[in-house]
Amino acid sequence: MARTTEKSHDLLQIIRDDGLRDRTLEPSLTDAQLKELYKWMLLVRVLDQRMLNLQRQGRIGFYGTVTGEEAAVIGSAYALKKEDWILPALRQGGAALMRGFPLSLYIAQCIGNSLDVQKGRQMPCHYGYKPANFVAWSSNIATQLPHAVGVAYAAKIKKDPTVVMAYLGDGATSEGDFHVAANMAGVWKAPVVFLCQNNQWAISVPFSQQTAAESIAIKATAYGFQGVRVDGNDVLAVYKAAQTAVDRARAGEGPTLVEAVTYRIGAHSSSDDPSRYRSEEEVERWRKRDPIDRYKNYLRQRGLWSQNFESQLQEELNAQISLAITEAEAAPALTVDSLFEDVYAQMPWHLREQLENLKKTR
Numbered sequence: 001m002a003r004t005t006e007k008s009h010d011l012l013q014i015i016r017d018d019g020l021r022d023r024t025l026e027p028s029l030t031d032a033q034l035k036e037l038y039k040w041m042l043l044v045r046v047l048d049q050r051m052l053n054l055q056r057q058g059r060i061g062f063y064g065t066v067t068g069e070e071a072a073v074i075g076s077a078y079a080l081k082k083e084d085w086i087l088p089a090l091r092q093g094g095a096a097l098m099r100g101f102p103l104s105l106y107i108a109q110c111i112g113n114s115l116d117v118q119k120g121r122q123m124p125c126h127y128g129y130k131p132a133n134f135v136a137w138s139s140n141i142a143t144q145l146p147h148a149v150g151v152a153y154a155a156k157i158k159k160d161p162t163v164v165m166a167y168l169g170d171g172a173t174s175e176g177d178f179h180v181a182a183n184m185a186g187v188w189k190a191p192v193v194f195l196c197q198n199n200q201w202a203i204s205v206p207f208s209q210q211t212a213a214e215s216i217a218i219k220a221t222a223y224g225f226q227g228v229r230v231d232g233n234d235v236l237a238v239y240k241a242a243q244t245a246v247d248r249a250r251a252g253e254g255p256t257l258v259e260a261v262t263y264r265i266g267a268h269s270s271s272d273d274p275s276r277y278r279s280e281e282e283v284e285r286w287r288k289r290d291p292i293d294r295y296k297n298y299l300r301q302r303g304l305w306s307q308n309f310e311s312q313l314q315e316e317l318n319a320q321i322s323l324a325i326t327e328a329e330a331a332p333a334l335t336v337d338s339l340f341e342d343v344y345a346q347m348p349w350h351l352r353e354q355l356e357n358l359k360k361t362r
Contacts, residue, residue, distance in 0.1 A: 019297025068265030071291035075238030103324035115331035145181035171202025186223035189254035232262030
């Protein structure tokens with residue numbers, strides 16, 4: 001069996017696999033907030049299923065699910081304030097939705113039509129939404145990390161109490177950009193939180209072949225700041241670890257590397273066949289640690305979950321998604337002019353000439 005980091009004495013956990021909790025570690029969240037966390041996690045799960053169906057039907061071209069990692073995404077992003085910034089990787093679309101990214105625009109980004117705020121110029125699932133301070137990312141792994149440190153350092157220079165959360169996967173820690181970003185974040189004491197979703201697989205490369213280090217979190221030591229390991233399938237533990245890291249950054253105490261130990265249940269993307277490189281037994285073992293089922297058991301024990309609540313929420317979320325799909329698919333295709341827009345404030349003669357020549361060939 002490939003080495004993983006799922007078991008360790010230093011792994012922060014609040015909710016056990018059976019839903020029982022450590023009352024001494026529970027964060028101070030209201031009943032409404034606890035139920036809100038569940039709603040966002042369930043939305044991401046249902047949306048994954050619906051979007052993957054659209055891809056299989058040929059209605060969108062590509063999709064990357066976050067199934068099994070919902071707690072790591074929602075729990076961490078929930079710790080941020082509205083003015084904070086997110087520089088995401090592949091699986092943080094749910095964080096954008098939680099911060100106000102309209103669901104119809106989320107779906108349109110995977111279509112690339114006139115409703116897409118990125119005008120079809122970015123790959124599917126590469127969301128960006130300026131009002132939410134959610135920065136579009138690149139498929140080149142880890143390039144967002146130096147950018148995140150730059151945003152955080154700019155905030156520090158301006159004495160702006162903004163915190164930046166930079167997401168990455170375990171594979172990104174093998175890239176030079178990760179080490180450059182971590183080094184400068186430590187030197188500058190930049191208000192940035194590196195949130196690593198260690199889902200055990202960087203496409204087909206297992207964690208055991210990613211690093212000889214005993215964990216991802218320990219890598220922070222070399223750069224002079226804290227590293228924290230947390231059960232990434234425990235939404236309250238992720239929230240608590242992220243909240244502590246965000247508070248430290250906002251107080252001027254510098255960066256933190258949070259390693260959320262989780263698992264990618266599905267394929268890397270809709271183009272991937274994970275059966276070629278991992279066993280179903282491994283997947284099933286992690287499926288039994290499902291973050292939504294675990295949190296549901298926790299809420300039930302707190303008297304905050306019922307079958308009626310679940311049924312109503314499922315119906316509500318599916319209705320929202322259906323309406324958003326209808327709105328997104330009804331938007332017209334982009335015109336050829338969009339290829340030449342937004343390059344200059346006023347289109348120069350050579351681009352206008354190219355546009356006219358292109359129109360003549362259509």
